[in-house]
Amino acid sequence: MSREWSVRETEPQVLVAEHEGQVGARLRLLHAIGRDTPRHWYHVGRVVHAARELGIFQEQATLLLGNDLTGAAELCELQGQGPALQALLADALARLPAGRVIVELPGLRDTAGQSPFWQGLGRHFYGGDPHDALACHGSAWRGHVAALLPRQLVYTAFLPEAAQAAIGTAAPEAAALQQALQAAGFHPSDHVCIDDAGPVLLLNHAPG
Amino acid sequence: MNPEDFLLRAATAADLDALERMARASAVGITTLPPDRDALARRLERSAQAFATADDASGEEIYLFVLEDLAQGRIVGTSGIAASAGFADRFYSYRNEMVVAASAALAARNRIHTLHLCHDLTGHTLLTSFYVEPAYEGSAGAQLLSRARLLFIAQHGERFSDRIAAESPGLSDEQGRCPFWDAVGRRFFGMDYAAAEKLTGARNKAFIAELLPQSPIYVPLLPEQAQFAIGQMHPVAELPFAILQDEGFDSETYVDIFDGGPIVEARVALLKSVVACRARVLSGVDAGVPPAGDLHLLTTTDRAHFRAVVAPAQAGDGGVVLGEAASHRLAATPGDTLRVAAFRTGGVA
Numbered sequence: 001m002s003r004e005w006s007v008r009e010t011e012p013q014v015l016v017a018e019h020e021g022q023v024g025a026r027l028r029l030l031h032a033i034g035r036d037t038p039r040h041w042y043h044v045g046r047v048v049h050a051a052r053e054l055g056i057f058q059e060q061a062t063l064l065l066g067n068d069l070t071g072a073a074e075l076c077e078l079q080g081q082g083p084a085l086q087a088l089l090a091d092a093l094a095r096l097p098a099g100r101v102i103v104e105l106p107g108l109r110d111t112a113g114q115s116p117f118w119q120g121l122g123r124h125f126y127g128g129d130p131h132d133a134l135a136c137h138g139s140a141w142r143g144h145v146a147a148l149l150p151r152q153l154v155y156t157a158f159l160p161e162a163a164q165a166a167i168g169t170a171a172p173e174a175a176a177l178q179q180a181l182q183a184a185g186f187h188p189s190d191h192v193c194i195d196d197a198g199p200v201l202l203l204n205h206a207p208g
Numbered sequence: 209m210n211p212e213d214f215l216l217r218a219a220t221a222a223d224l225d226a227l228e229r230m231a232r233a234s235a236v237g238i239t240t241l242p243p244d245r246d247a248l249a250r251r252l253e254r255s256a257q258a259f260a261t262a263d264d265a266s267g268e269e270i271y272l273f274v275l276e277d278l279a280q281g282r283i284v285g286t287s288g289i290a291a292s293a294g295f296a297d298r299f300y301s302y303r304n305e306m307v308v309a310a311s312a313a314l315a316a317r318n319r320i321h322t323l324h325l326c327h328d329l330t331g332h333t334l335l336t337s338f339y340v341e342p343a344y345e346g347s348a349g350a351q352l353l354s355r356a357r358l359l360f361i362a363q364h365g366e367r368f369s370d371r372i373a374a375e376s377p378g379l380s381d382e383q384g385r386c387p388f389w390d391a392v393g394r395r396f397f398g399m400d401y402a403a404a405e406k407l408t409g410a411r412n413k414a415f416i417a418e419l420l421p422q423s424p425i426y427v428p429l430l431p432e433q434a435q436f437a438i439g440q441m442h443p444v445a446e447l448p449f450a451i452l453q454d455e456g457f458d459s460e461t462y463v464d465i466f467d468g469g470p471i472v473e474a475r476v477a478l479l480k481s482v483v484a485c486r487a488r489v490l491s492g493v494d495a496g497v498p499p500a501g502d503l504h505l506l507t508t509t510d511r512a513h514f515r516a517v518v519a520p521a522q523a524g525d526g527g528v529v530l531g532e533a534a535s536h537r538l539a540a541t542p543g544d545t546l547r548v549a550a551f552r553t554g555g556v557a
Contacts, residue, residue, distance in 0.1 A: 049396055049419045056419060058396055124428035125309070125318055133314060144313040150320075151307075153423035157395040158430065 005084050007091035015095075017080065017088040025080025025088040029095065033102075034070035040146035041191040041200060043068055044167060047155070061156040061167070063121075065149055069191060069200065072100035081176055089184040093205060101205045102189070103181055105170040107198030115196035120163025122195060125149050130195055142194055149194060167197045174198075211348035211503060211518040211551075213279040215537050216356045218259045218514045219272040219286065221252050226274065226283035230339045234444070241286070241337050255288070260512045265367035267292030271360070272337065273514075275353045277344070278537070284344050285353045288337035289361065291368055299330040301462040301471050304439070305424070321427040323438070325420060329462060329473065333361060335374035338448040345447050348518045351551070352505065354451040356516035358481040359507045359547045365476070372476050373462070374452055376445035378469025379437045388468030391434030396420055401466065420465060437468045445469070455479045481505070485549035490535065490542050491527025499531025503551040506530070508538055515539060523548050 005017040005024055017025040033039055042063040049058040073096050080088065093101065109115050115122075118130060125148045126133075133141040156164050168188060170178050181201050189202035219227065224245070231243040241248065251272060258269035268291065275285035293299035302323035310317040335357060340350045361368045380386040380401065389401040396419050397404050427435055439459070441449055449472070453459060456479050457472035464471060476482055487509065494500055499520050506528070507516040519534030528548050530540075540546060 047421075051419055054419075056397060058398070058419070060396070060421075062423075121429070124426070125320065126311075126314065126316055127318075128314060128316060137313065141314070144311045147311040148309045148314070148316060148318050150426050151309075152322075153421070154426065154429075155395075155421045155423070158425070 003083070005087035007088055015088060015092055017084040017091070019084070023080075024082075024084025026077070027075050027079070027088060027092060028077040029092050030074040030076065031096075032071050033074045034067055037140065037143055038067055038146075039070060040065060040067060040142060040149075040194050041069055042066075042194055042197070044190050044192060045153075047153075061164075063154045063156060063167075063192075065146065065151060065194065069100065069102055069189075069202075072102050072202075073205070075101065075103045078103065078177060081180065085177075085180050086184070089180065093184070093203075094207065096205055096207070098206050099204075101186075101203045102191075103186060103201045104193050105174045105178055105198045105201060107193060107196030108166040108169050108171055109196065115166065116160070116162035117166040117197035118195055120159040120166075121154070122149065146194055163197075168192050168199045169197070170199050209277075209344070209347040209349070210279070211352075212533060212537075213277050214347070214349040214352055214518060215276045215278055216273055216349075216352050216516040217276070218512075219252055219255055219274045221249070221256065223274050223283060224249055224252060227252065227272075227286060230283075230286055230341075233341070234339050241288075241339070258291070259514060265291055267295045267331070269367065270336070271357075273353070273357065275340065275344075275349050277349065285340035285349060286337055287335070287339075287353045287357055289357050289368075290334040290336050293332045293334040293373060294327075294330040298327045299332070299334075300465050301326060301329050302425070302465050302468075303328060303462055304460065307424075321438075322424040323427060323463070324424045325422060325465065326462075329371075329373045329471065331369055332371045332373040332473065333368040333476070335372065335452070338374075340447070348503075348551070350447060351451065352516060352518050354448055355455070355481045355505060355549075356507055358455065358476075358479055359485050359505065359516065359549065360514060361476060362482045362485055363487070363507065363509050363547050364511055368476065370476050371473065372457075372479070373471055373473045374448070374457065375464055375471050376441040376449050376469045378464055378467030379440050379442060380467060386437075386467045387431070387433040388437040389466055391430045392425065392468075393420070393466055404466075434468070439463050439468065439470045441469050455481060481549050485547050486523070487545055488523055488528040488548045490530060490540050490544045490546055492529045492542060493535050494522070494529050494531050496531070499529075499534070501529070504528075505549045505551040506534070506538060507547045508540060509545045509547055513539065518551050521548065523550075 003019045045062045047060045186201040186203045191200040231241040255272040271289040303326045307320045384402040386401045457474040459470045459472045462471040501520040501522040504521040522529045
């Protein structure tokens with residue numbers, strides 16, 4: 001039996017989908033991100049090294065730190081599932097002008113909460129504990145740590161296998177969310193988060 | 209061993225057997241002296257041409273020298289010069305750089321060692337092909353073998369760059385496994401070092417370099433063994449490396465793109481032997497036995513018949529006086545101009 005979900009803004013930027021006073025889904029909607037404080041992502045690219053005479057043809061994945069998605073809208077702090085989430089996403093998108101909309105999904109973590117990607121790359125550039133930094137600075141910690149991360153192209157071949165495998169892979173517990181987002185038109189982009197390499201989903205929003 | 213037993217001279221076609229023997233004896237191989245008789249014969253030919261030609265230098269020249277033990281009547285070492293590294297192409301190396309980044313908010317600062325693929329050493333004169341039989345490593349002959357090249361360059365400066373470099377083989381084990389290659393080159397070639405060397409053969413390294421990442425390598429991302437190998441040389445290279453360090457070469461800046469071995473680099477004009485040496489006329493021959501004077505490093509100034517020895521000599525503004533044996537070894541007669549630097553055990557004063 002399907003219920004009617006109504007969406008309203010409960011506080012600035014926060015949208016909830018409600019039914020008879022019960023909140024079924026919630027998100028924060030950000031316009032034009034990275035314009036007050038810079039936001040950073042890795043662009044996942046490819047480089048081909050070819051030497052026909054040597055029979056060598058190597059495709060290499062690369063990471064390049066940048067602010068590529070600056071100016072996009074972002075849906076974050078997503079909670080909920082099913083029709084409530086569906087209704088919420090539809091409503092949120094309807095509020096947005098044409099342009100890019102992103103959602104960052106959490107990346108792979110081990111049972112101790114460690115990210116293999118961070119272990120393979122980030123920790124060599126920032127010796128502190130990411131959990132402590134997050135506790136202290138909130139999500140802004142990623143902007144702070146970006147100042148310490150490699151500015152030049154990193155060939156992923158230099159990373160441990162577990163770190164390479166984590167690039168663009170969402171945590172299993174985010175699978176349902178990813179499905180809902182893909183049903184709403186989002187697709188994996190060439191960008192990942194700088195701490196755990198979780199995927200950034202992208203929608204080129206073209207209303208009406 | 210008596211310093212006066214040694215003669216360093218320009219190599220000739222007749223030295224092929226000795227050169228091949230030394231190329232095969234070298235523990236890690238001398239990259240510029242492949243153990244291939246035909247290739248060595250061609251190199252000797254090119255060298256003879258470089259010593260003899262009246263043409264202006266093109267930069268393509270290589271000069272090979274051999275060290276004779278006259279008491280034993282045999283050749284016991286070799287060394288060489290390539291006029292211009294990467295002639296007509298590029299000479300690649302990794303430049304060590306430190307990148308420092310800071311985050312005030314996190315109260316953190318890092319200092320990251322990076323390797324930058326570069327062409328800085330292209331066109332530098334390159335010291336190459338150093339090999340001396342192990343029994344001679346502590347002898348004046350080994351010093352002569354390395355340093356006489358610098359006097360040759362000082363004498364014929366128009367044929368060389370004013371910057372000079374020399375490669376040392378990096379760390380590898382007896383099976384030819386090389387930790388730096390395994391961490392860097394192998395990822396882009398998918399083969400071991402020996403196979404890559406064989407495959408590329410006599411090709412210019414530039415060919416290989418094009419397959420390497422063009423962006424800096426962040427050293428902390430490499431396995432520890434590979435990090436340790438950066439700037440470390442194979443033990444066989446210790447003697448020639450030590451001589452060049454004593455001459456004032458800098459060993460901190462560049463490493464080889466394949467095995468991570470150090471590449472030393474310097475301004476020719478600032479090298480100890482170059483600063484110390486003077487052109488002096490052979491003003492007389494001392495018939496005394498032994499002849500008077502301190503040990504000197506002496507070379508002829510005639511490019512085509514280059515010879516160098518270590519011998520007692522009296523040198524001053526009025527010229528240089530040598531013993532009969534030494535002038536005979538140099539094939540020099542009074543009136544000839546020599547290049548002279550004071551010599552002491554372990555180096556040139």
